[in-house]
Amino acid sequence: MDGQWFRRFGDPEPDALRLICFPHAGGAASAYLPLSRSLRPHVEVRAVQYPGRQDRRLETPVADIGELAAIVAGKLAADDAETPFAFFGHSMGALIAYETARILQERGARPPRRLFLSARGAPGPGPSPHDVLADDEAILAAVRRLGGTGVELLDDPELAAMVLPALRADYAALAAYSWTPREPLDVPVTVLCGDTDPVVAVEEAAGWRTYTRARTEVRVFPGGHFYLDQQLGDVAETVLRGVRSASAARAGNGARHD
Numbered sequence: 495m496d497g498q499w500f501r502r503f504g505d506p507e508p509d510a511l512r513l514i515c516f517p518h519a520g521g522a523a524s525a526y527l528p529l530s531r532s533l534r535p536h537v538e539v540r541a542v543q544y545p546g547r548q549d550r551r552l553e554t555p556v557a558d559i560g561e562l563a564a565i566v567a568g569k570l571a572a573d574d575a576e577t578p579f580a581f582f583g584h585s586m587g588a589l590i591a592y593e594t595a596r597i598l599q600e601r602g603a604r605p606p607r608r609l610f611l612s613a614r615g616a617p618g619p620g621p622s623p624h625d626v627l628a629d630d631e632a633i634l635a636a637v638r639r640l641g642g643t644g645v646e647l648l649d650d651p652e653l654a655a656m657v658l659p660a661l662r663a664d665y666a667a668l669a670a671y672s673w674t675p676r677e678p679l680d681v682p683v684t685v686l687c688g689d690t691d692p693v694v695a696v697e698e699a700a701g702w703r704t705y706t707r708a709r710t711e712v713r714v715f716p717g718g719h720f721y722l723d724q725q726l727g728d729v730a731e732t733v734l735r736g737v738r739s740a741s742a743a744r745a746g747n748g749a750r751h752d
Contacts, residue, residue, distance in 0.1 A: 517541065
């Protein structure tokens, strides 16, 4: 796989299922290091590194959900490895994961075996009001409200200035995103959310059910938008069970997903 776009943490088992992870707004591939450690060696985590952050910070961020998804889909379709894979997307990453899966399906390329969509409501014809922010202060206030590991670092002006270019691009992408009705996915979906998330209600997250013909499972965890920081063990167990179930269903039923 393209090492610039997909980062791996550690060595998996030879027959491990691959989990492609899509970070949240302002996030980077390293956000998935704890999950990778919890799933190793049974699942190989490959986290997407968007342009404009960490070692790609000098690159121009991509301020368009569809464009990001198309790039990732193209790189996955070009990968000649036969390793089965699933997607995990958190917050903005859930939208990119979904759009990537949709592009792969429409192109007739190999789809993910399961889609894990975390901390994001099902999309609609316009952006979420929480994604339309007027300026840098509004962006920083929104990020502080969501919490998450290291959010207090934004109180340092120099550190805030380092992450703002990526945050601006990501929130611009979210504000411009509009879901276009097309055929539902043929991929099983696991929806994950926190019960006290300030921007994503459980019923909004459960709305993903109508975006696939396959089975949808909804898992609600204690916590807010970044519930997975505190519920890492239970999240990893949910993911491991989900990928094993999808892999077994695929092996037993050919192209059918249960």
